[in-house]
Amino acid sequence: MRKKYRWFILVLLFLAGVINYLDRAAISVVSPIISKDLEINAAEMGLIFSSFFIGYSLFNFVGGYSSDKLGPRRVMGYSMGIWSFFIALTAGAWNFSSLLIARTLFGFGEGPISSTTSKTINNWFPIKERAGALGIAYAGMPLGSALAGPLVGLLALHMGWRWSFVIISFIGIIWAIFWFKIARDTPRKHESVSNEECLEIESGSISNLLSEQKDVKMRTFLKHPTILFTALAFWTYNYILYFFLTWFPSYLTEAKGLSISEMSIVVMIPWIVGALGQALGGFFSNYIYMKTGKLLFSRKAIIVPCLLITAICISLTGVVDTATSSVVLMTFAIFALYLTSSIYWAIIQDTVASNNLGGVSGFTHLLANTSGIVAPALTGFIVQFTGDYTSAFIFAGILAIIGSVAVAIFVKPIILKKSLNIDVQMDKSIK
Structure with a gap:
């Protein structure tokens, strides 16, 4: 029996969730080190934390709307690439203002992920499987938060906080390469998906x-x-x-x-x-x-x-x-x-x-x-x-x-x- 290709797509979406929250939580893990290094006080660090949601909330809608018009494959792939770039750019921050800007732009990049994940699952899974597929895809997010502490903390202690951001950015770039190679907007556009699987997805x-x-x-x-x-x-x-x-x-x-x-x-x-x-x-x-x-x-x-x-x-x-x-x-x-x-x-x-x-x-x-x-x-x-x-x-x-x-x-x-x-x-x- 031929394997159902949609499960490969789901694995990538799960990993995207892990990377998403790993990158998002990284700054919280190393914030005491950053605050001391860049001489940022608690009030300023609070503004940096909140600045993420300015870009993130706005691009929740922009990214979701774009996935309707451009397709989830491009939106998800470019989004991962953009936020990976800005998480690396965080390593170059030299004061409060530069870190604030990097964090806001990082939020723009991450904004599309959840709505685009939802769009992808709608395209790739039959209705009887969608809630379960959504659960698996989004389960990567809290797992990413759990991993952020030991992983980012270990990198920061051994290589410095700046290198920790550079290294985790490469994880996202590698994911994006695999995504563009493996994913398509719909099963009908993928040469590896059988007609039987397409009919199963489209039914009901x-x-x-x-x-x-x-x-x-x-x-x-x-x-x-x-x-x-x-x-x-x-x-x-x-x-x-x-x-x-x-x-x-x-x-x-x-x-x-x-x-x-x-x-x-x-x-x-x-x-x-x-x-x-x-x-x-x-x-x-x-x-x-x-x-x-x-x-x-x-x-x-x-x-x-x-x-x-x-x-x-x-x-x-x-x-x-x-x-x-x-x-x-x-x-x-x-x-x-x-x-x-x-x-x-x-x-x-x-x-x-x-x-x-x-x-x-x-x-x-x-x-x-x-x-x-x-x-x-x-x-x-x-x-x-x-x-x-x-x-x-x-x-x-x-x-x-x-x-x-x-x-x-x-x-x-x-x-x-x-x-x-x-x-x-x-x-x-x-x-």
Whole structure:
């Protein structure tokens, strides 16, 4: 039996996720060394961290829209090349301003990855496999964060922080070379994909049915409540993720008394468990769909309870007494949170025409990633105003409840009334 070529594409997407978060987290690992070397104070380093999201959020949409127009192969490959160049350029920074510019441009380069990954999977996987494929592809991201500490730290200690950025940039360039050699925009354009696999991928695709509606504009999807409330839930997901990424290490050292070395090891645990949740969430959703035949229900069945579990665990994290209890609860919270990660993308794939999928995915991701600007600053204000971390954890838990309710009540099938035949088919398949 001939191997299914789409799994080679998925392996490359998984590796792209690893590289993406490895590169993104690298500056956090070596920030104490950079701060001392370039004489950058804490406030300035905070601005450098935030500057990434200026370019990143904007190009979530630009990259996704471009993948609709130019194809995901070119957008993904050039994006990897561009951000690899700018991660290497970081090594040449000589002061605050130059590092700020390099970090902003780096964000531009990384912006397209998630929406373009979603577009690629939509093109290459049948609907029954998409949520699982999304989970595997995005599972590389938390794994990259887990690897960043020991890998980048080791390089920085033995070769200097500048060389650590140069070396990890070469990993991205090598990936891009393989991507251009192996990947195509669609299976039909690849000489190694059998006609049987193409037919399997194309069968039963709701998005492909919708793409026949050539007169439907992207703005029709962008203003639909299903997209907006999915973006709201995604925003709460990202808020908690960036809250954990930026403040949980400080919480462990300042509130729970761990040393820097102890904290560095401990914070890897939630990331590793999160990668497992990232991979499993899509498969759980696919299993529910196979058993019930209800596509949108299979997505809600993951997001709604998992965000509620996250809310409970993260709220309790802020009130328990010991560091061990905090880490255990936060690990459960991150695991439940990451179970939902690929499902937001799956909802968009299930309900949006394929010719607009990249743009709508990018728009949703743009809205969701504004939390990257809000979460670190707001958490800092809450901690400073209240004098402890408890309120910040509880507030994050409240947001998770809001996201859960938004999906449960307001996310419904998108029925485009201009084509009754397609609407009926979609409505029957997605309920």
